[in-house]
Amino acid sequence: MSSENLELKKAGLKVTLPRIKILSILESAENHHMSAEDVYKTLMEAGDDVGLATVYRVLTQFEAAGLVLRHNFEGGHAVFELASDDHHDHMVCTQTGQVIEFCDPVIEERQRQIAEEHGFEIVDHSLTLYVKPKK
């Protein structure tokens, strides 16, 4: 059994064709940040008849299961990426749309300290840099 199937099982989800295909699309995405629409189009292009509603449902289930992360960058639509063990933040180029991932221990630690100074602990955080190529 492929690793996709195992991941699905572990998440308590039935191993169905749409789920396998969507997971595999996310795994093989070159820039691994895709909107629901992106996933849907990819399915269509591959001749796989999966409804857009199912794409949304499956992505939401994957998110609940911790398989994918949902990001709300600016622009009205959410983007999804495969969850991996290593946390990272994002840098989005305002000219090209390119998304670069990074992780900075200094920032991570300061965040924890700041929350603590206010009597809180961090549940989650979102850091996105909107950048442009340096002249």
Add this chain to the structure above:
Amino acid sequence: MSSENLELKKAGLKVTLPRIKILSILESAENHHMSAEDVYKTLMEAGDDVGLATVYRVLTQFEAAGLVLRHNFEGGHAVFELASDDHHDHMVCTQTGQVIEFCDPVIEERQRQIAEEHGFEIVDHSLTLYVKPKK
């Protein structure tokens, strides 16, 4: 002439009742982060007949003029706050919805460095910590 009117003029916007009222609502908001709907409701409660569409248009114009900032926290709708000289980031309590502002020079500087290391310069950035009260 009140300072609101001056700000509007400076922004190249005609001084109209809806604009004055919306600006004043933002200025006197206790937790100064409001959604378009919040602003609209406040207007209604005050008996001011301003269309929701106008609220959106005015907020968008204010944003373009640099008078307000638009944030896309999680939850599907944008929130607006009066722009002030001092930049800051946000900490949102997941239990109470409370929004705390903070600014950390260490994080700011690291962001700049990270962008530079990748050959970019920062146009804008968004950092939001989702927190819960510490036990």
Add this chain to the structure above:
DNA sequence: CTAATTGCAAAAGCTTTGCAGCGCA
């Protein structure tokens, strides 16, 4: 006077939901 602004209602865009039928276990 004239261009900017507003209100209303309709439309748009993303996402969710109801329901009948299909498919995995």
Add this chain to the structure above:
DNA sequence: TGCGCTGCAAAGCTTTTGCAATTAG
């Protein structure tokens, strides 16, 4: 076989837009 899953279409939400009437300068 049975419950979960899917597809379709319809509905929901936030936000935007078209247009005729109104208003600021």
